[in-house]
Amino acid sequence: MNTAGKRILMAKTGLDGHWRGPTVVAKALRDAGFEVIMIGMARPEEVVQASVDEDVDLVGLNIGGHVDVAVRAIGMVRESRPEVPIFVGGVVPPHAKRKLEALGVEVYPPGSQLPDIVAAARRLTGLA
Amino acid sequence: MPDDLALQLERAVAGDRGALARLISVLERGGSASTSLERKLRVRPGSSYTVGITGAPGAGKSTLVSTLLGEILEEPGQQVALLAVDPSSPLSRGALLGDRVRMQAHTASPEVFIRSMASRGHLGGLAMATRSARRLLEHCGWPLTLIETVGVGQVELDVASATDTVVVVLNPGWGDEVQANKAGLMEVADIFVINKADKAGLEATRRDLEGALASLPPARRPQILETIATEGKGAAALWQAIREHRAAITASGELMQRRLAQVRSELRGMVDAVLADRVQRLFAEEEVDARILAISDGRLDMAEAGEQMLALMYDQANDSTMT
Numbered sequence: 411m412n413t414a415g416k417r418i419l420m421a422k423t424g425l426d427g428h429w430r431g432p433t434v435v436a437k438a439l440r441d442a443g444f445e446v447i448m449i450g451m452a453r454p455e456e457v458v459q460a461s462v463d464e465d466v467d468l469v470g471l472n473i474g475g476h477v478d479v480a481v482r483a484i485g486m487v488r489e490s491r492p493e494v495p496i497f498v499g500g501v502v503p504p505h506a507k508r509k510l511e512a513l514g515v516e517v518y519p520p521g522s523q524l525p526d527i528v529a530a531a532r533r534l535t536g537l538a
Numbered sequence: 539m540p541d542d543l544a545l546q547l548e549r550a551v552a553g554d555r556g557a558l559a560r561l562i563s564v565l566e567r568g569g570s571a572s573t574s575l576e577r578k579l580r581v582r583p584g585s586s587y588t589v590g591i592t593g594a595p596g597a598g599k600s601t602l603v604s605t606l607l608g609e610i611l612e613e614p615g616q617q618v619a620l621l622a623v624d625p626s627s628p629l630s631r632g633a634l635l636g637d638r639v640r641m642q643a644h645t646a647s648p649e650v651f652i653r654s655m656a657s658r659g660h661l662g663g664l665a666m667a668t669r670s671a672r673r674l675l676e677h678c679g680w681p682l683t684l685i686e687t688v689g690v691g692q693v694e695l696d697v698a699s700a701t702d703t704v705v706v707v708l709n710p711g712w713g714d715e716v717q718a719n720k721a722g723l724m725e726v727a728d729i730f731v732i733n734k735a736d737k738a739g740l741e742a743t744r745r746d747l748e749g750a751l752a753s754l755p756p757a758r759r760p761q762i763l764e765t766i767a768t769e770g771k772g773a774a775a776l777w778q779a780i781r782e783h784r785a786a787i788t789a790s791g792e793l794m795q796r797r798l799a800q801v802r803s804e805l806r807g808m809v810d811a812v813l814a815d816r817v818q819r820l821f822a823e824e825e826v827d828a829r830i831l832a833i834s835d836g837r838l839d840m841a842e843a844g845e846q847m848l849a850l851m852y853d854q855a856n857d858s859t860m861t
Contacts, residue, residue, distance in 0.1 A: 415567060417563075437634065440627065440632035440633060441627070441632060443631050445633045445654075445656045446632070446635065448634060449638045450639040451642075456645045460638060462555050462559055463652055464654060
């Protein structure tokens, strides 16, 4: 249970207004003991700078169907923080899911269960 | 590890933000690595300035800070760091750190370093590591640090002993004259900001504040500004007021006094923390249980037990310095 100050960045790279998903996920992660840094809707450059300045252990992206932007953000985070794992949620069509998974990120489309997402966060930050 | 720390610090001083960020994490985690790092950090007199922004939850601190950052960055060559503190849950120890959401405009600018800090159980409006992080920023050459506190009530006043200029953010409709005269937050403000100044109750709030401040000599009376942070209104005047306050306390010598008080407060807090830790370890000893039993049986009095406990603690301390 000891999440010992593990830090997770939550950003929304999609331009849709679907805030509920990332907010619910952020609260679940907080209740599991993580420090969750919310940056809201962000350009890839902003995601990168926040992941560096905030020294996060995991990056969560809500991509809302905009796969190309997400792919760019993932590439840029990898460049400056190659050791940091990334997971993705939001409306992700099946072909996009395959594309993202091929990049080595975990994908949690609509219907994913909160306990599974929390478990993934624990595993990806080396807690389980 | 110490070698790695020295290397990271060298990089952070050279402008490597990743190294700076990792070192702040070291300070946040505490323990021996944090102590090793602290040993390398010396105050550099006159090299930096710290502004605290405090006020009730929802007063608009983050939005105000965001517009203030915009003003500061208008000046060519200006660099600014922000430490934004939010509360940790006392139950899960997790935290939602949302201050960056309101600072989007600046979050990709190389002149700005923003770090969200969870309070991690520390009361008083700051996190345990906030002061250390500020010193690290100073060591790394950041000339200006803003510290945004947790949303506070009346008595969370850490900010006053950690910053040079304190900005207290209020809203129209806030309290009344009685509130304005209460001790605490009101006494540490160098500048008052009535944010959300387009809301009803502005005049009454200003009047109550002015009434509460009337007993101060004019030179010590904090300015009262009005802002509408969501529209950026009043940010320029706030930056101006901060610069004026800085100039005034620098010229009068009060800044020096404040810095001495800051160091005294931090040093004392550090010693307090070490002692608290020792007390905690002391109470984990089995010998303590025997005394607790003896007191409740009536075989030992509280005063004698207290003295024995202190003696035990000193023994522990001597043992640990020898090993």
